[in-house]
Amino acid sequence: MDRRKMLALLGVSPTLVAGAPSYARTAPASAPSAGASVVTDRMITAVNPAVTPQLPKRIPLAPRLDKLDGKTIYLVDTDWGGMGQNDGILQEMQAWFAEHMPAVKTIIKVKKGNFVTDDPALWKEIADAKGDGVVLGVAG
């Protein structure tokens, strides 16, 4: 297609594109050329932009189990990704326990709310039911 015709179709004046001296801007003669690097050995003291983070109080992890046999492990779906994105992987985990460690009882639970909300009622339910351990998953 003819360039002039194409520009006209796009609503752009070919005349404007071809030459608009009033819009042309040139650097003053005294300005340094583009890309020129001014190297100086002058020493400069700068104010530090960095922020000092503050450390939180350290909290120890819960004691670990002596063994898993006879224990109840909750596999908790955090609903990351939504619409059952995690249930498959937790079901495969449950199947692995059933096949390789049948003395371990596993229970799958889905967290209420969504992946950014807490579900304290579920954590209490697990504690009240004497859950021994939790696998939370899967986030990404």
Place this chain on the structure above:
Amino acid sequence: MSLEAGEIEQKYRIPVVAAAGSNVVAFGIGANATYNTGMPIRYVGVPFPFSGQPRSVLKGYIEGKDTVSGKPMMQAIIEGLTQPLTEHERMSGILPEAQPEPRLLAADTEDNLQRLFKERCWTDFNPVIIPTQERVAAMLKGTSHKPDEIVKSGAGTFGTRRPFTVEKVAVLAVMAGAKPEYFPVILALASMVPYQDSTTSIAQMIVVNGPIRKEIDMNSGLGALGPNNDANSVIGRSMTLIHKIIQGYDEGVTGFASLSNPLRYDNLCFAENEEALPQGWEPLHVQMGHKPTDSILTIFTGWNFINSTGWVEQHYAPQMLMRDYMSTLSGMSATLIMDPSVAELLNDVQGFKTKDMLGEWLSQNVEKTAASYWGNSIVSSMLGPLGAQGLEPYASWKKVPGETLIKPFTNPKSIRAVVVGGNTASVWFATDFMPEKGTSIDAWR
């Protein structure tokens, strides 16, 4: 996930193993444990991607290796629940603070300081203005606030404690190239950290309303969204520096945006063209309950920025094409950014006498299929669980056949309009940007 695991471990003393992709693991055992939860949660790493994978692949993950330890996945889970705690995991109480950063950097040459700023990622990788004491002092004259005043403490990602002062913001404002008169706007911007991050390509937008726009010569007219104005460009750039230096966004440590977003270079900073609003259309900040004479900064967060491409055609009203384009958005939120000429057409010719009337119409007329709606993982993550728990209309939308047309914008007030531009083409953008509550710039004068 670390917060939930920590709650179970701390409150109920039940051992937890968290399973996650490499990004969450890196954050969970790294910056989040060190600066946020204070608990070194035990993680196993699941290969990526796991969402949408067939069961055979997921089974392979379970039978494969934990990407953290390199051990078989199930062995790593069992050990995570049974291996005694290490000294590191038993640690409690207050630890010594991190080594405080000195107020001044060691004197050096301009070139070496530019190099240092890049090495420490104190830059958007364009050259910065070196914040000398003189320049910072001049910037501080742009506010009545004291240099040592704490602007905010919970500035880090997820609110981790990264307290910062007015002087620290002045340093960044100098680096971005700001004039002292921009400083109250940049302080208001800094007071809004932490900005939202995601592994997805999330971005922010800054809209300024009120008298300050004119006072500092912000552009709300011709070319306002391009690199054509000092205040717009520099204030936008300041947000990037605040995000990286004050919030502590660090790729691979605290941030894991897979593609990130080019909008993050300048964060779509502009002023609303309040003078060009049609009669009856209120400026954004007035819609949010502020006085017209208040100077307000509003931060929006979103993903999509769809260009109208051309101007409004006479045979197809602007709201019709807006409706069509908006059907690709999630339905959770929309902000239409439009030239004054489009606002005039909508007002005068199409009869939308207020911005809210346009939102109402679009809420009633934008449609998409249920399958497409739930195909957006942000929607399915946030609203899918609510539907599963019976909340309408999401519960019904989960049950209908995929090809069923639904109206995804359930809340007309979630559709907003901002007017900006120079009246040289009747163009607009459809975005899914969602505003936070506007914040006062006047409070930082």
